[in-house]
Amino acid sequence: MYVIVEINGQQFKAEQGRKLFVHHIPNVENGATVEFDRVLLVDADGAVRVGTPAIEGAKVVCEVLSPLVKGDKVLIFHKKRRKGYRKLNGHRQQFTEVSIKEIVI
Numbered sequence: 269m270y271v272i273v274e275i276n277g278q279q280f281k282a283e284q285g286r287k288l289f290v291h292h293i294p295n296v297e298n299g300a301t302v303e304f305d306r307v308l309l310v311d312a313d314g315a316v317r318v319g320t321p322a323i324e325g326a327k328v329v330c331e332v333l334s335p336l337v338k339g340d341k342v343l344i345f346h347k348k349r350r351k352g353y354r355k356l357n358g359h360r361q362q363f364t365e366v367s368i369k370e371i372v373i
Contacts, residue, residue, distance in 0.1 A: 272309040292362040330366040337363045
């Protein structure tokens with residue numbers, strides 16, 4: 269069984285026991301329990317239910333494994349040819365690592 273859940277504006281495929289890296293969730297601590305109730309689709313062994321836009325009463329219960337994880341560095345390079353203009357910027361996105369503990373339908 270799996271569900272499609274919306275977390276911080278992004279959609280994730282969630283199965284029990286799976287780990288996800290979601291956009292940083294502020295003010296959570298290591299080991300805290302977080303619930304997401306915006307479930308868009310449920311697939312229970314071939315029986316698919318699609319919400320309009322979300323399924324009422326369905327939620328995903330997660331445990332926070334690491335509240336702040338930095339992603340890989342992304343480099344942004346701008347250049348204008350023959351003008352001597354070059355600029356290099358970069359950033360590391362912040363994520364929160366969660367583990368799916370339970371899916372309630």
